Amino acid sequence: MYIETFGRADDRPVLLLHGGGVGGWMWNPTVGHMTTGARFIVPDLPGHDHSADQTYQSHDQTVSELIYLIEKEATTQVAVVGFSLGAQLAVLLASRRPDLVERVAVVSAQAKPSRAPALTLALLAATANLAKHHWFAKQQAKALFVPAGLMTEYLRTSSNLSKETLLAAVGENMRFSPPPEWPYFPGMSLILAGERERDVMQVSAQLLHNALRGSRLAIIDGCGHGIPLQRPRWFAERICAWLREPPV
Known part of the structure; x- marks a missing residue:
């Protein structure tokens, strides 16, 4: 996977995992507001932006690549x-390799499988090429709260997203449920969702919180599905405060 890093080599490592249909660039506003010493590791997930030549296969395959990335x-x-998609990967990564993950922040992760995913995926397959049209991509960008300053990056990512990656990533997202190891993650965990997201997202946040003793849950007033882009300063301050807390 293509990665970018920000910060000094000896600062604490923080891995930032973007959502589906965007790229590592979605974290630029967050990183720009961060005030704590950290080395940010920001990949473009398979099939996305600078990693578009690598088709998204599955969450399992991507987690294996992320494990290799952390170890490297x-x-x-x-x-x-x-x-979102990256939050599901964060849950899997923390669950499967707690030896590599000290703490995890899960932002807007669907954790309750969707009904009738086959029908939704069939509709998505029929309309997949629309994402390559700028007029359609701009409408999608509004739903994700992509700011004007990142619109070029979003349009580039959207136009390079293959149908195979789109269907695989969305399919994995719709079928996701917390792995059996999640309740045993020993590190710190922060779970966030927006007040104005679909009901399933708040239900999912509660489900993840209930399954993991000691986790923290917050439903953010006025936010939809795009907290890091909708309120980047607030989000960065919240993550900074969380990073400064001593480990459990």
Whole structure:
């Protein structure tokens, strides 16, 4: 996977996992507002933006690649912050390799499988090419709260997203449920969802919170599905405060 890093090599490593249909660039506003010393590791997930030549296969395959990435880039345990699709990956990563993950922030992760995913995926397959049209992509960008300053990056990512990656990523997202290891994650966990997201997202946040003793849950007033982009300063301050807390 293509990655970018920000910060000094000896600062604590923080892995940022973007959502489906965007890229590592979605974290630029967050990183720009961060005030705590950290080395941010920001990949473009398979099939997305600069990793578009690598088709998204599955969550399992992507988690395996992220494990390799952590082992290569970090000499200590990492903090993981994931949004949407990336939040599901963060849950899997923390559950399967708690030896690599010191704490995890899960932002807007669907954790309750969707009904009739086959019908939704069939409709998505029929309309997949619309994402390559700028007029359609701009409408999608509004739903994700992509700011004007990142519109070029969004349009580039959207136009390069293959039908195979779109269907695989969305299919995995719709079928996701917390793995059996999640209740045993020993590190710190922060679970966020927006007040104005679909009901399933708040139900999912509660489900993830209920399954993991000691986790923290917050439903953010006025936010939809796009907290890091909708309120980047607030989000960065919240993550900074969380990173400064001593481990459990």
